[in-house]
Amino acid sequence: xxxxxxxxxxxxxxxxxxxxxxxxxxxxxxxxxxxxxxxxxxxxxxxxxxxxxxxxxxxxxxxxxxxxxxxxxxxxxxxxxxxxxxxxxxxxxxxxxxxxxxxxxxxxxxxxxx
Amino acid sequence: xxxxxxxxxxxxxxxxxxxxxxxxxxxxxxxxxxxxxxxxxxxxxxxxxxxxxxxxxxxxxxxxxxxxxxxxxxxxxxxxxxxxxxxxxxxxxxxxxxxxxxxxxxxxxxxxxxxxxxxxxxxxxxxxxxxxxxxxxxxxxxxxxxxxxxxxxxxxxxxxxxxxxxxxxxxxxxxxxxxxxxxxxxxxxxxxxxxxxxxxxxxxxxxxxxxxxxxxxxxxxxxxxxxxxxxxxxxxxxxxxxxxxxxxxxxxxxxxxxxxxxxxxxxxxxxxxxxxxxxxxxxxxxxxxxxxxxxxxxxxxxxxxxxxxxxxxxxxxxxxxxxxxxxxxxxxxxxxxxxxxxxxxxxxxxxxxxxxxxxxxxxxxxxxxxxxxxxxxxxxxxxxxxxxxxxxxxxxxxxxxxxxxxxxxxxxxxxxxxxxxxxxxxxxxxxxxxxxxxxxxxxxxxxxxxxxxxxxxxxxxxxxxxxxxxxxxxxxxxxxxxxxxxxxxxxxxxxxxxxxx
Numbered sequence: 096x097x098x099x100x101x102x103x104x105x106x107x108x109x110x111x112x113x114x115x116x117x118x119x120x121x122x123x124x125x126x127x128x129x130x131x132x133x134x135x136x137x138x139x140x141x142x143x144x145x146x147x148x149x150x151x152x153x154x155x156x157x158x159x160x161x162x163x164x165x166x167x168x169x170x171x172x173x174x175x176x177x178x179x180x181x182x183x184x185x186x187x188x189x190x191x192x193x194x195x196x197x198x199x200x201x202x203x204x205x206x207x208x209x
Numbered sequence: 210x211x212x213x214x215x216x217x218x219x220x221x222x223x224x225x226x227x228x229x230x231x232x233x234x235x236x237x238x239x240x241x242x243x244x245x246x247x248x249x250x251x252x253x254x255x256x257x258x259x260x261x262x263x264x265x266x267x268x269x270x271x272x273x274x275x276x277x278x279x280x281x282x283x284x285x286x287x288x289x290x291x292x293x294x295x296x297x298x299x300x301x302x303x304x305x306x307x308x309x310x311x312x313x314x315x316x317x318x319x320x321x322x323x324x325x326x327x328x329x330x331x332x333x334x335x336x337x338x339x340x341x342x343x344x345x346x347x348x349x350x351x352x353x354x355x356x357x358x359x360x361x362x363x364x365x366x367x368x369x370x371x372x373x374x375x376x377x378x379x380x381x382x383x384x385x386x387x388x389x390x391x392x393x394x395x396x397x398x399x400x401x402x403x404x405x406x407x408x409x410x411x412x413x414x415x416x417x418x419x420x421x422x423x424x425x426x427x428x429x430x431x432x433x434x435x436x437x438x439x440x441x442x443x444x445x446x447x448x449x450x451x452x453x454x455x456x457x458x459x460x461x462x463x464x465x466x467x468x469x470x471x472x473x474x475x476x477x478x479x480x481x482x483x484x485x486x487x488x489x490x491x492x493x494x495x496x497x498x499x500x501x502x503x504x505x506x507x508x509x510x511x512x513x514x515x516x517x518x519x520x521x522x523x524x525x526x527x528x529x530x531x532x533x534x535x536x537x538x539x540x541x542x543x544x545x546x547x548x549x550x551x552x553x554x555x556x557x558x559x560x561x562x563x564x565x566x567x568x569x570x571x572x573x574x575x576x577x578x579x580x581x582x583x584x585x586x587x588x589x590x591x592x593x594x595x596x597x598x599x600x601x602x603x604x605x606x607x608x609x610x611x612x613x614x615x616x617x618x619x620x621x622x623x624x625x626x627x628x629x630x631x632x633x634x635x636x637x638x639x640x641x642x643x644x645x646x647x648x649x650x651x652x653x654x655x656x657x658x659x660x661x662x663x664x665x666x667x668x669x670x671x672x673x674x675x676x677x678x679x680x681x682x683x684x685x686x687x688x689x690x691x692x693x694x695x696x697x698x699x700x701x702x703x704x705x706x707x708x709x710x
Binding site (some may be wrong): 119123125126127128129130131132133135137141142143156168170171175176178185186187188189191193194196197201203204205206207208209 | 240243256288350367368369394395396423424426428433443444445446448449450451458466467468469505518530549550551552553555558559561562566573599601604605606609632650677678
């Protein structure tokens, strides 16, 4: 079984760029309607994780000095845990309070059977 | 059929609407707004930041006190006049909304705009009829309960029904006497401004303020401001939680509508006769394609009882394949464009994982290229998966024209599968036996159970979620109280002291 979360080169580029502008980062995978099922990227600590969350990965991204934690709610992970996730990036028009939206880009979670 | 031309009602640029006038964004920046119909940009919109939100909050606080003391008759009259203006411009509003969002004009003409009009009228009536209460504590003591507005509220609107969802939030808030700072979705920031061009003169300056921009730049300063008395949000779970976290810092209430994974349950007796009811049920199945599936209550899980499974599903596949996909401004078109490119990409990623998990594609399953100018638009074929409720396409809101089908044995099995989800917003139950339908409806953990119907949204039927689907009930007079404080005057009519001191 591979890493539960990986990032594509394009997503790594965007993470490096956002890190340069916003400081240390984190992800929380969303669920529900509208922009649900998308990974939300915040300044580290902006979104308060708690006992209802699980940290799936501490992503090592070249050029980013600290690991980027990737979180999901535990109840959602119960339904997702037979899959691995790849954080990719596509042209897009915003989503929640995620940091990359003003760049005209959206992080996108692609999934694979573990 | 009618094929409307692309609207010429939009301006080439929109600023923020603050204090009754349009004002330029503090940092002078704008972002492009494409139509999902062709992917081409048709206007640009102010890119708001915290400074713009503060300015809007200043205007709202300046207006809130007088608006809150305006008589309910006068407030109701204004809401009714807004409805009248919308009625007079129904067609142009519908075309503008279709161009903004990509949905077929037959839906905006028959649903989005008429429902929004009725919503303003409903809350105009509801506020007139609302009463406080009094309790006679004893012969000398009376507890009076008054409804008071909260003051200034923040509202963050989704992109799937830009005008209707704004109306669901605005009508009760304004009726209750609040001033509003509203942030439209950055995917659909423009149609609310066309709507505003029709009604802006009816509202006192500062009562309604619209700040456009991205979530992180404009939504966050609004949601986290200590100057808003309440935040209303429709969207997804992570942002919903973040908004609750911000609200907790200020000890402010929120209402949240966060989506679902709604089951649509078809009992065997639906197929007991080949009649109008069966025809209606098959349409009910096909409702997963309404608004391209971009509905929080999309019936995206179809549970079909084993006895009629094969026959009903075969008929449902045929019905789905008869959906006419085409130009959204053609009145014959039944399904239009997804609202944005990232939404399209997300749906395609679910078509991929559905196949990987072994779900069978019964029809659809691909992006649709409609040719010509529509090739740049964001179109997906209506898709039916057959599989198991544990698969991710059964558990996550895809927000596209995708339904996942499985079978069930009996009532208890149906309820078990229906409730095996993190969410609880909508559900559908179809049966000719009203006892079965009643028992199923009462057992499903969802805020709205359509019974022998689906996707009806009349004002005066409460709408909101169980479980992780959110907090609060819109679309009903009870929403007024989500925008009101309770003031209790506890009055003694006795002239005698208690005797303690």
